[in-house]
Amino acid sequence: MTKFVFVTGGVVSSIGKGIVAASLGRLLKSRQYSVSILKLDPYINVDPGTMSPFQHGEVFVTDDGAETDLDLGHYERFTDTAMSRLNSVTTGSIYQAVINKERRGDYMGGTVQVIPHITNEIKVRILRVAKDKNPDVVIIEIGGTVGDIESLPFLEAIRQFRTEVGRQNLIYMHVTLVPWIPSAGEMKTKPTQHSVKELRSIGIQPDILICRCDRPLHPGIKEKMSRFCDVPVECVIPAPDAKSIYEVPILLEREGLAHQVLTLLNLEQRPPDLNQWQSLVERLYRPQERLEIAIVGKYVRLNDAYLSVVEALRHGAIALGSDLHIRWINSEDIEANGAAAYLEQVAGIIVPGGFGIRGVDGKIAAIQYAREQRIPFLGLCLGMQCCVIEWARHLAGLENAHSAEFETNSQNPVIHLLPEQQDIIDLGGTMRLGLYACRILPGSLAERLYGESVIYERHRHRYEFNNAYRSLFLETGYQISGTSPDGRLVEIIEYPDHPFFIAVQFHPEFRSRPNVPHPLFQGLLEASRTHLQRREAEVSVPL
Structure with missing residues (x-):
């Protein structure tokens, strides 16, 4: 027994x-x-x-x-x-x-x-x-x-x-x-x-x-x-x-x-x-190059709020033999002082999940900085939704675009409530929760990272990409590289005109393992290492 x-x-x-x-x-x-x-x-x-x-x-x-x-x-x-x-x-x-x-x-x-x-x-x-x-x-x-x-x-x-x-x-x-x-x-x-x-x-x-x-x-x-x-x-x-x-x-x-x-x-x-x-453990204690990754969040006073994100990064760093250093950045500080003051020297940027409007504009500013400065970037859950808002405001010309979660009367709600969430009153245990399938676009960065055409990831959210803006999104150079099997829900977005810019509606950090790093986190770290090497090479070139 x-x-x-x-x-x-x-x-x-x-x-x-x-x-x-x-x-x-x-x-x-x-x-x-x-x-x-x-x-x-x-x-x-x-x-x-x-x-x-x-x-x-x-x-x-x-x-x-x-x-x-x-x-x-x-x-x-x-x-x-x-x-x-x-x-x-x-x-x-x-x-x-x-x-x-x-x-x-x-x-x-x-x-x-x-x-x-x-x-x-x-x-x-x-x-x-x-x-x-x-x-x-x-x-x-x-x-x-x-x-x-x-x-x-x-x-x-x-x-x-x-x-x-x-x-x-x-x-x-x-x-x-x-x-x-x-x-x-x-x-x-x-x-x-x-x-x-x-x-x-x-x-x-x-x-x-x-x-x-x-x-x-x-x-x-x-x-x-x-x-x-x-x-x-x-x-x-x-x-x-x-x-x-x-x-x-x-x-x-x-x-x-x-x-x-x-x-x-x-x-x-x-x-x-x-x-x-x-x-x-031996690889963990014998790292090679130092990689500093910024986590731009609203709960950074308690690192355990992003525990699985940190561990997923650590798993990728162990596999690469890198010395991982995390720069914790409160997104509200970016709102006050600008993104460059905090992100100029980092090798990669993550904007993780969260709820509520506090600090959202700081997350959006961090995403804009990562996109414009071509710093490797990974967005998770709310991080993906902030990517869509950043796109709408700065590339699509929709200056007043927002998420319906934060501005219920927005003229351009590029993020809106899941239809099945419309009549829900109780908050506990009622989100889109658990493992769902995602179909990957052939030839995309997501396919190169996962190496599969269908993946399964864990979710925890109420809001989603508003499909009314899908055509405009694609026309402005972005790519929808992952959807629900029926094509209705947008799960992964990318910006191909960038060394590494990908954001996902799900939480990949929950499925990472010490001996099997999650491909999104390992991909971010590999791109961050390349970015750091390129930057160091540019600095070393004599004038």
Whole structure:
């Protein structure tokens, strides 16, 4: 039967439970075990689709259209396995399901309570992943930390889970912080001890401790935590800081994490094949030329708002052996000071997605600068829509052109609402979401990059290119190189009179992998390298 690994966190949040869960998934897959990873999030939102990027970071979208926590992106990138809406569960979705059952009378007049009804629904969601995907191992990450009041139903559910599937079929893995106190000149284990004590008071004894630290753990520290936390010393696993998240699986493999997990789950000890991953990390740490790429966005105060874009760039840079540097540019600063002040020296420019009018004029100015200065450019979702507005205003002579999202009474709404969105009132989970086919124009840049005539990409948007302007768009030198299979929706646009200028309505960053970079991002970086070399050659020519 499927085995289960529960990952909890203690002391503080944001210490890397998601990366640990994803890394374990990679280590198990390297041993030919099938894996699925489930995130249990304690917030009451049904999903993060309506949450501010400043609070939550990016919203990751799965093939089947689920809007999820960004950790699912890590799960997919590390395990190279597509997740689905089954892999993301929130308190809001649990309570919504239970309340719907109560309204239908499913509980036969009984009093509905946290225990057993909420905890039963949580267990049903965990078992559903095992039943639907039938993996060898399901890894379940519980959001937040032990002691958080909102996490208690999840912790109680996973405590009960032990008796339902058998103790031999699951383990509990606790990620905790072991801080270095400079004034004392030593590491302190008390935070871990208190965190484990809190976990044990709920009825959960951790089998493995993952100890986050900024330096190696002294053997005496490991023995002390083993003794006070009642965990075998070989199951006290150091997780020191790494230069890159992609090094974490290698570090945890050296510390014996996968070996201990397989031992505790009574699974066969198969030899790992991490050669490809090790090679990837080595290339990451031995880059050649420096490439500076500008990301012009409106949420740049929180880099996690564009996490998948950054990782997709990093994947391309690893493949090219380039030293990637990202210049974060607030599009509102461009509105105030002009594009040249921020973009003159970059090798390439990305304008990513977003919602709302704030900073849009800065994005449009950045696109105009990229087009006129012939700097390699990639637009994503809203970035494509801003490309269309920039075209309309500066090349088509439609000075008042805009998107209907930002100006409902625009005389030239070159971007307008999808027809199927016209009567929708609720904002959550109602956009065009998930994987859709796109037909590629033969001979286009898109075809050269993808090497295919039909591609599949993930979407998250309400607005689209207004087909009333399609003929004018083509007459002014632009190209529509990707459409929906029926030709109705414009998915990819290009400007052929440019070294590299392409924009897409979808989110290609969600499908990039460390070992298989997305062709759009790799293409941008290759063009950026060529642009940089050409610029350096021009500078070196004597007057």
